[in-house]
Amino acid sequence: MPISYFLVLSALLFSVGIYGVLARQNAVLVLLSIELMLNAANINLVAFSAFLQEAGVAGQVFALFVIAVAAAEVGIGLAIVILIFRNRQSVDVDEMSLMKW
Amino acid sequence: MQGALTSPVDWHAIAPELVLTAFACLVLVVDLFLAERAKWLAMPLSAIGVLATGAATLSLVGSERTTLSGSYEIDAFALLLKGLFCVIGFIVLAISFDYFRSGIRYQGEYYFLLLCSLLGGLVMSSARDLVTIFIAIELISVPGFIMTGLRKGDPKSNEASLKFFLFGVLSTAVMLYGMSLIYGLSGGATRLDRIREAIDGSGNEPLVMLSVFFVVVGFGFKISAVPFHFWAPDTYEGAPSPVAAFLSTASKIGGFVGLLVLMFKAFPEVADIWRPVFAVLATLTMTVGNLIALKQRHIIRLLAYSGIAQSGYILVALALIDPSSPGVSRQALESALVYIAIYAVMDLGAFAAAVAYARRGGTYFIDDYAGLWQRSPVLATLLTGFLLSLAGAPPMAGAWAKLFVFLATINAQVYWLAVVMGVNAVIAAWYYLAVVKRMFFEAPELEGPVEVPYFLRAVMGVAALALLVVFIYPPVITELAERSIL
Amino acid sequence: MARSYFSQYLTIGLFLVVSVGLVMGTLQLARLLRPNVPSYEKYTTYESGIDPIGQGWAQTNVRYYIFALLFVVFDVEAVFLFPWAIVFERLGTQALIEMVIFIAILALALLYAVKKKVLDWL
Numbered sequence: 085m086p087i088s089y090f091l092v093l094s095a096l097l098f099s100v101g102i103y104g105v106l107a108r109q110n111a112v113l114v115l116l117s118i119e120l121m122l123n124a125a126n127i128n129l130v131a132f133s134a135f136l137q138e139a140g141v142a143g144q145v146f147a148l149f150v151i152a153v154a155a156a157e158v159g160i161g162l163a164i165v166i167l168i169f170r171n172r173q174s175v176d177v178d179e180m181s182l183m184k185w
Numbered sequence: 186m187q188g189a190l191t192s193p194v195d196w197h198a199i200a201p202e203l204v205l206t207a208f209a210c211l212v213l214v215v216d217l218f219l220a221e222r223a224k225w226l227a228m229p230l231s232a233i234g235v236l237a238t239g240a241a242t243l244s245l246v247g248s249e250r251t252t253l254s255g256s257y258e259i260d261a262f263a264l265l266l267k268g269l270f271c272v273i274g275f276i277v278l279a280i281s282f283d284y285f286r287s288g289i290r291y292q293g294e295y296y297f298l299l300l301c302s303l304l305g306g307l308v309m310s311s312a313r314d315l316v317t318i319f320i321a322i323e324l325i326s327v328p329g330f331i332m333t334g335l336r337k338g339d340p341k342s343n344e345a346s347l348k349f350f351l352f353g354v355l356s357t358a359v360m361l362y363g364m365s366l367i368y369g370l371s372g373g374a375t376r377l378d379r380i381r382e383a384i385d386g387s388g389n390e391p392l393v394m395l396s397v398f399f400v401v402v403g404f405g406f407k408i409s410a411v412p413f414h415f416w417a418p419d420t421y422e423g424a425p426s427p428v429a430a431f432l433s434t435a436s437k438i439g440g441f442v443g444l445l446v447l448m449f450k451a452f453p454e455v456a457d458i459w460r461p462v463f464a465v466l467a468t469l470t471m472t473v474g475n476l477i478a479l480k481q482r483h484i485i486r487l488l489a490y491s492g493i494a495q496s497g498y499i500l501v502a503l504a505l506i507d508p509s510s511p512g513v514s515r516q517a518l519e520s521a522l523v524y525i526a527i528y529a530v531m532d533l534g535a536f537a538a539a540v541a542y543a544r545r546g547g548t549y550f551i552d553d554y555a556g557l558w559q560r561s562p563v564l565a566t567l568l569t570g571f572l573l574s575l576a577g578a579p580p581m582a583g584a585w586a587k588l589f590v591f592l593a594t595i596n597a598q599v600y601w602l603a604v605v606m607g608v609n610a611v612i613a614a615w616y617y618l619a620v621v622k623r624m625f626f627e628a629p630e631l632e633g634p635v636e637v638p639y640f641l642r643a644v645m646g647v648a649a650l651a652l653l654v655v656f657i658y659p660p661v662i663t664e665l666a667e668r669s670i671l
Numbered sequence: 672m673a674r675s676y677f678s679q680y681l682t683i684g685l686f687l688v689v690s691v692g693l694v695m696g697t698l699q700l701a702r703l704l705r706p707n708v709p710s711y712e713k714y715t716t717y718e719s720g721i722d723p724i725g726q727g728w729a730q731t732n733v734r735y736y737i738f739a740l741l742f743v744v745f746d747v748e749a750v751f752l753f754p755w756a757i758v759f760e761r762l763g764t765q766a767l768i769e770m771v772i773f774i775a776i777l778a779l780a781l782l783y784a785v786k787k788k789v790l791d792w793l
Contacts, residue, residue, distance in 0.1 A: 085676050091369075098362055105355055114351060121358035128365035136373040143368055146316050146375065148750050150361060153323045155747040157354050159740050160330050164350055166736060167334060168343045177351070180344045183419040194765075210779055217786040 090131035098124035111168070111175040115161045122154045195252035198259045201241040201267055202307050208234025209300035216293020224292045228282045231296040232275060235303070239271035255376050256314030261669040262522075266310035266442055269526055273435045274303040276533045279644040280540050281427040287544075289425065291335055298328035299431065306439045313450060315364050315375040318443050322360075322407065325439040326353045329432055333424040345423025349432075352406055352416035360403020366396035367451075377450040385454045394458050400447065401462055407440030408496050411469040418489040426543065429485055430536035433492040434529045441499055441525060449518065449671045453508040463504035464602060471497030471609040479616050484539045484549050487616065491575055492532060494613060498590050499524050501606060505597040513597045515670055520589035522666040527574070527586040527655065534571035534648040538564060541637045541645075548631075551620055556629025564637055565624045570649045576617040577610050582655035582662070589663075737789050744780050748773075 097120055104117025126147045133143025165175050172179075196203070208231065216227050242264055251258045277299065285292050305324030312318045330353060334346030368375060370392055371383035384393055402413065409417035421429035452459065474494030481487040502521035506514045542557070542564060543549050558565040574581030577588075587610060594603040637645075655662050715722075755762075755770055784790060 094365075101358065105351075111347060111351070115354075118351075118354045118358050121355075122361060125358065125361040125365040128362070129368060132365070132369035132373060136369070140373065142316070142373060142375045143365075145754075146319075146365075146368070148754065149316055149320060151750055152747045153320070153327075153357075155743050156323075156327055157350075157357075159743055160327060161350055161354065162736065163740070164330065164334055164343070164346050166733065167337060168347055171338070171340055171343055177347075180347060182341050182344050183422055206776075210776060213779060213783065217783060 087131055087135045090127055094124040094127040094131070097121075097127065109176050109178050111165045111177050112162075114177060115158065115165070119154060119158065122150060126150055195250055198245065198248075198250050198252045199257065199311075200244070201238045202304060204241045205234060205238045205300060205304045205307060208237065209297055209304065212293060212300060213297040216297070219293070225282070225286045227293045227296045228278060228285075231300055232278050234300060235271055235274040235278065238307070239268065239275075242267045242271060251313075253317075255378070256317050257311050258313045259311060260671075262671050263310040265522065265526075265665055265669040266438075267307050269438070269529060270303055270306035270310065270435060273306075273431070273438070273529050273533065274299070276530075276537065276644055276648065277427055277431045277435070279641055280430055280533070280537045283544060283638050283641060284425060284427050284540055289335060295332060295335060298332050302326075302328040302332070302431070303435060306435050306442075309439045309442050309446075312443075313377050313446065315368065315377070315380075318447065319361065319364060322404075322439060322443055323357065325436050326357075326407065329353070329428070329436055332428040332431070333420055335425055335428070339423070341423040342425070343423075345420045348416045349420040349424075352413075356403045356406030356413070358403075359399050359406075363396045363399025363401075363403060366392065366399070370396060377446065380451040381454065384452065390458075393455055397452055397455065397459050398462070401444070401459060401466075404440050404444045404447075405466065408437050408444070408500075409493050410466045410496055410500060411473040411493065414470070414474070414493050417493060418486045421489040421492075422483060422485050426485060426536065426540045426549075429489070430533055430540070433489065433536070434532050437492065437496065438525055438529060441496075441521070444503065445518065445521065446671070448503060448506060449514075453506070453514075456506055456508050460504055460506065463500050464599070467497050467500035467504050467602065468605050469497075470494065470500055471605060475609050475612040475616075479612070481616070482551050484543075484551055484554070484620075485536075487551065487620070488532070488535055488539065491613065491617070494609065495524075495528050495532070495575070497609070498587065498606065499528070501590055501594060501602055504602065505593055505599060507597065513593070516593045516596055518670055519663070519666045520586075520593040522669060523589050523662055524586045526662055526666070527582045527652070530648050531571050531574040531581070531583055531652055534645055534652070535568065535575060537641060537645050537648075538568035538571060541641055542568075542635060545637060546631065546633050546635045551623065553631055554620060554623050555627040557624040557635070559629055560631075560633070561635035561637065563642065564635055567645045567649050569621050569624065570652065572617040572621055574652050576614045578614065580653060580656050582652040582659075584656060585659045585662075737784075741781070741784055741789070744777060748777055 101117045101119075101121035101124060104120065105114055108114050108117060129143040129147045129150070133141060133147075169175050212227050212230050212234070215230060216224065219226060245259055246264055249260050278296070281295065281299070285295055289295070302325050305321050305326075305328075308317065308324060309321035312321050330346060330350045333349050334342055336342035367380060367384070370389055371380040374380045374383055405413040406416075417433075421433060424432065448456075448459065471494050474490050474492075474497060478487055478490035478494060481490060499521050502517045502524065505517035508514065539549065542554070542561075546560070547553055547557075557568070570581055573579075574583030577583045577586070587606070591603060591606055594600075594606065751773070752770070755766065759766060
C-alpha cells in the first residue's frame with residue numbers, strides 16, 4: 085500500500101478540522117476539530133516513520149509527545165469552556181465579543 | 186540507534202532547566218501547605234528560583250556543548266536568550282507581586298505556571314530538534330492559557346482565555362502539520378542540521394514551500410504577526426495585566442527564537458521561498474499594528490498593538506536573511522537579537538508602569554493619564570522613558586534597536602522595506618508621544634498621590650537605567666549579540 | 672501490493688454477507704415457528720421493570736469532569752511508560768531514575784488534587 089494513501093487521508097482529516105474550526109459555533113466542537121488537525125499530523129508522522137526505513141522511530145516518538153500535549157490542551161480547553169459556561173450559560177464562540185478592536 | 190538510546194546526558198548543560206523545574210515543583214508544593222495569609226511567600230521563592238536559574242546559566246558561559254544526542258545545544262546564542270528569559274521572568278515577578286497579593290486567590294498556582302512557561306523559553310533557546318522545539322513552544326503557551334483565565338469571575342478574562350486558547354491550539358496544529366511534512370520530506374530527520382542537509386532546494390519544491398509555509402503561519406500566531414494577530418489585543422486586555430506583560434515579551438520572544446533557529450539552522454538553503462513571505466508579513470505587521478494603535482484609548486491595548494508593530498521590525502530582520510551573502514545574514518541576525526533584548530526590557534517597563542498606575546490610584550484609560558507628572562513625577566518620568574524607547578527616540582536604547590535593523594536593511598539593499606520602516610517609526614512616535622504629552626501638559630482629572638511600591642519602583646528604575654546606559658554605550662549589547670550569532 | 676491488500680477486503684465482505692444473512696435467516700425462521708399472541712404488556716419498554724420517569728437526556732454532575740481530567744493525567748503517562756518498559760533492559764539504571772523523577776512530578780498533580788479536596792465526594 086503506497087504512502088500516498090496515508091498522506092491523502094491525513095490531508096483530508098486536516099481539511100475537515102480546518103472546516104470545523106471555521107464553521108462551528110460551539111466551543112467544544114471547535115476544540116474537537118483542532119484535535120482532528122493534530123491527529124492528521126500524527127498520521128503523517130507515523131506513516132513517514134513506518135515507510136522511511138532509515139528514519140528510525142523518531143516520528144513515532146514525536147507522535148507520542150503530540151498525544152501527550154494534545155491531552156494537556158484538551159484538559160485546559162475543557163476547563164476554560166466549563167468556566168465560561170458557568171459565567172454565561174453558553175459556549176457559543178460567536179457570542180465571545182466583549183472586546184473588539 | 187543503540188548509541189542514541191544510551192548516550193549519556195550532560196547534566197551541567199541542562200542545569201538551568203533542572204533548577205527551574207525543581208523550583209517550579211517546589212513553589213507548587215510549598216503553596217499547598219501555606220496558610221492563606223502567607224501565600225505571597227510563593228513570589229520570593231519564585232524570584233530565588235529565577236535568580237538561581239540565572240546563576241546556573243552564567244556558570245555555562247563560554248562553553249559550547251551539545252547533549253541529548255544533538256537535539257540540545259548550549260552556545261552563546263542559547264545562553265544569551267536564557268539570560269534574557271531570566272531577566273524577563275524576574276521583572277514579571279516584580280510586576281505580579283503587588284497585583285496578585287491583593288485580589289486574586291490563585292497566587293501559588295500563578296507563580297508555578299509562570300515558572301513553567303519560563304522553562305519553555307529556556308528550552309526553546311537550546312532546542313535544535315523539531316520535537317524539542319514543539320515541546321518548548323507548547324510549554325511556553327499552555328500555562329499562558331490558564332494564567333490568562335485566572336480571574337475566574339471576570340467574563341473578560343474568560344473570553345480572553347478562550348480566544349487565546351483557540352488561536353494558540355489552532356496555530357499549534359498548523360505548525361505541527363508543517364513539521365510532520367518536513368519530517369517526511371527530509372527522509373525522517375528531526376534534528377535541524379540533518380533537515381538542512383536533506384532539504385537543499387532540490388526536488389519537491391512545492392511541498393517544501395507548503396510545509397515551510399505551515400510552520401511560518403503557526404509561528405505567526407505565536408508572535409502575533411498580522412494577519413494572525415486578532416487574539417493578542419483581546420487577550421492582553423482581558424488577562425491579568427502582569428500576564429499580558431509576560432505574554433507580550435516571553436511568549437512572543439519564544440516564538441521568535443523558534444523562528445530564528447528554524448530559519449537559520451534548518452531552512453537556509455530554501456531562503457528564496459520564505460524571504461518574501463517574511464517581507465510581506467513584516468510590512469503588514471508594522472503598518473496595521475501602528476495604524477490601529479493610533480485609535481486606542483486603553484493603555485494595555487495600546488501596548489498590545491504597539492507590541493504587534495514591534496514584532497514587525499524583528500520580522501524585517503528575518504526578511505533580510507540571505508545565505509549567499511553571509512555578511513548580510515550576520516548583520517540581520519545581530520540586529521534581531523539586539524532588538525529582541527531591548528524590546529523585552531522596554532515593553533516590560535511600560536507594562537510595569539501601567540500596572541502600577543492602575544493599581545494605585547489610576548485606571549487603564551489613557552485619558553486618565555492626564556497630569557500624571559503632578560501626581561507622581563517618578564512614575565511619569567519612568568513611563569516617559571519607556572515610551573520614548575518604544576518610539577525609538579533618544580535618549581533611550583530603543584533608538585539603537587530600530588537603527589540597527591534599519592542599517593541592516595540598507596546594507597541588504599532592500600530599500601523599500603527601509604522606507605516602510607521609516608514611515609512606521611513616524612506613525613508610532615505619534616501615539617507614544619500623545620501619552621507623554623497628556624502626562625506632562627494636561628491638568629489632572631483624578632486626585633491624590635500615586636504610591637508605587639518601592640520594590641517595583643526599584644525594578645523599573647534599573648530597567649530604565651539599563652536602557653539609558655545602552656543608549657550611551659551600545660557595545661554593551663551589540664558585542665554580546667555579535668558573539669551570539671547562530 | 673495494493674491489489675492483494677484490497678483483495679483482503681473481499682473476505683471481510685463475504686463475512687459481512689454471511690453474518691447478516693445468518694441473523695436475518697434465524698429471525699425469519701423463528702417467526703415461522705413461534706405462536707403469535709400479542710398483548711399490551713409485551714409492547715411496553717420494560718416488561719418486568721419500573722416505568723421510566725422523566726427524560727432520558729439527564730445532566731451529569733460537573734464534578735465528574737475533574738475525575739476525567741485526573742484520569743487523563745495518568746492515562747497519558749502510560750503513553751510514555753510503555754515504550755520505556757520495552758527498552759528498559761537495554762537502558763539500565765539511568766532510565767529507571769529518569770522515569771522515577773517523571774512519575775514523581777506527575778504524582779505532584781495527585782498531591783495537589785488531594786490537598787485541594789478534589790477527591791472528597793461532595
